[in-house]
Amino acid sequence: MSLLAEDTEAADLGLRWKPGFAALGPAFFTELRPTPLPGPYWVGRSEAVARELGLPTDWHESKATLAALTGSMPVAGARPIATVYSGHQFGVWAGQLGDGRAIMLGETEGGLEVQLKGAGRTPYSRGGDGRAVLRSSIREFLCSEAMHGLGIPTTRALCVTGSDAPVYREEIESAAVVTRVAPSFVRFGHFEHFAANQRDEELRALADYVIDRYYPACRTTDRFDGNAYAAFLEAVSERTAALLAQWQSVGFCHGVMNTDNMSILGLTIDYGPFQFLDGFDPRHICNHSDTQGRYAFNQQPNVAYWNLFCLAQALLPLIDDQEVAVAALESYKTVFPNEFEGRMRAKLGLTEAAEGDRPLIEGVLKLLAAGKVDYTIFWRRLSGYMADGNVEPVRDLFLDRAGFDAWLLSFSQRHAGTDRALAAELMRRSNPKFVLRNHLGQQAIEASQQKDHSGVATLLALLQTPFEEHPGADAYAGFPPDWASTIEISCSS
Incomplete structure (x- = not known):
């Protein structure tokens, strides 16, 4: 029996579906429906991804949409499946794996696959519960959109929905579902x-x-x-x-x-x-x-x-x-x-390759490693130096001032005769001011666990345009606090 959603109680997301991966046949997947979660609520939404999918502007106002994207209501026209695959994990053959907690709703007419991660057990869950926790779901949602903002190929995330249903990991946490979007999830x-x-x-x-x-x-x-x-x-x-x-x-x-x-x-x-x-x-x-x-x-x-x-x-x-x-x-x-x-030449404001670029790149990376210099802040401050000529904010990052001064001389010689304004602009477009640091994600997660999702929305706005200055948001681009180094992220995260 096909599980094509023709139910009278199906949610119409305004999407039209085509067979896509499912046309390969039953050897590649299992048809099933998501397992409902009680009391779903919105945690975060990406309007940019909604536009990519062609969703109506009021898409998130419907309770049926919220329920459907939490796995609690069928989606009109969708044929949900979980796919089978195998793989090497930590270098060791692990045998059959598969979508253990991800269920694909299908492929839209626009050529994008839509998948619910955390939507319940599948035949490939290997004893797991098929759920995702709020903590990991927020991290995936934000980082998917952050990587896209950086111009790095990535799956996308339409939204995170939460539920107070308990999920058991190292401790009891609440459940969540991420709606993921990609041209293909084939691995x-x-x-x-x-x-x-x-x-x-x-x-x-x-x-x-x-x-x-x-x-x-x-x-x-x-x-x-x-x-x-x-x-x-x-x-x-x-x-x-x-x-x-x-x-x-x-x-x-x-x-x-x-x-x-x-x-x-x-x-x-x-x-x-x-x-x-x-x-x-x-x-x-x-x-x-x-x-x-x-x-x-x-x-x-x-x-x-x-x-x-x-x-x-x-x-x-x-x-x-x-x-x-x-x-x-x-x-x-x-x-x-x-x-x-x-990529590194662009971070250095160089538009063309020249002999000596590799030592210049390797030299600065060695300096950064020797002093454990903050990677994102260094590159952003170097962009500022190219724009205004003030080197002190960059130099202050290094204990080895002599080493940095020697490198800076080589860097300046490489830029001899170049248009500093153009180089600075290239550097600003190549060196983000904002990245999803662990402590920023953790702060947003802890607030969301108390039903305050404003931190998720704020981070999303910054990370979707990470090269912009965003006046008033400098606190999100500063050095991590000391406690950030104590955050432990594992495979269950």
């Missing part, structure tokens, strides 16, 4: 699942679906003698490399880069124990569960390549040549450093 792990089970027919169907929908140029490529699957692997590799370069340039730690948390579209996906760096520490581990430091900040580019190698192994039955599969990953080794240097 590396979807391919690994069918490859590991020698289900080559389904593996090919999945690859064909993703290529035809999102990578059509791979069908007509002359790369790898026209092997579309190898070209697809290369394209995913290059998107992933560009994404990692952006993460590293803004000081973003994902925290749990398992293969099932890697997007086939090169999106940032699954916001759990993430963190934006405060003091710059290349070896920083943001995930309290990561006792071996596998996902430390400076390990992220290598882990991404390792994950791509797992994807290559999964696609090998289709590529049919191991050497070709390995060759399809090769461009990662050039795309990542080139993209990273390009």
Whole structure:
């Protein structure tokens, strides 16, 4: 029996749905409905995502919409599903996984998949309750929109809804649901699942679906003698490399880069124990569960390549040549450093590459690491220096003044003859004033737990336009308090 929502009590969100991923057939998912939560209430909403979806301006005024996006009422025309995948977790094969607490409502006519995270148990919950807590849901909601504001490819978040229903983690917390939006939620792990089970027919169907929908140029490529699957692997590799370069340039730690948390579209996906760096520490581990430091900040580019190698192994039955599969990953080794240097040049106000840029970049990163200098504040103050010539606010960040002065001389020589105003503008567009620091998120969470959601709204407004000055909001761009270093974020977060 199909669970297509034709109920008389279904909520009409004003969206029209098409088969999308569900057209692949029942081997790829299970049809089910979300599990209702009592007494839902709004926690946060992104009007920007509402516009992307084409929702009416009064979309949030309906009690039916609130209930539907909390999983308590069917959505008209939707066919909710949970998808199956497998993956490597912390470098170890974990076998079958799947959407254990996420239920996809479907794909809109505009080509966006809509998913409820925290909407109850699925066949892939592996003994879990299928719920998300308010704490983690607020973090995901805000960071999804913060990353988009930074220009980094990401899944988006339409809203967070809450309920006083209890959820048991390390302690009793209240439940919440995040409505997530993306062109596709397909992960590396979807391919690994069918490859590991020698289900080559389904593996090919999945690859064909993703290529035809999102990578059509791979069908007509002359790369790898026209092997579309190898070209697809290369394209995913290059998107992933560009994404990692952006993460590293803004000081973003994902925290749990398992293969099932890697997007086939090169999106940032699954916001759990993430963190934006405060003091710059290349070896920083943001995930309290990561006792071996596998996902430390400076390990992220290598882990991404390792994950791509797992994807290559999964696609090998289709590529049919191991050497070709390995060759399809090769461009990662050039795309990542080139993209990273390009991002860092922009942060330095440099529009063109020149000999000596790499030592300039490496030199400042070493200085930042040696002094554990606040990463975001340094880059924003350096932008200010380029605009007004006052170096003292930047210099004050360093204990090693001589080291900084020597670097600044090289930096100034590199800018000799350049238009400082243009360079300053490039730097302001490349160095955000606001990022979602852990303590800011924690303050908003604690207020929301007392039913005060104004902090969530304030942070959302700042993070959606993080390069703007936002007069009066300097407190959100300041140094973290001492207690921020005591915040522990784990895989349950």
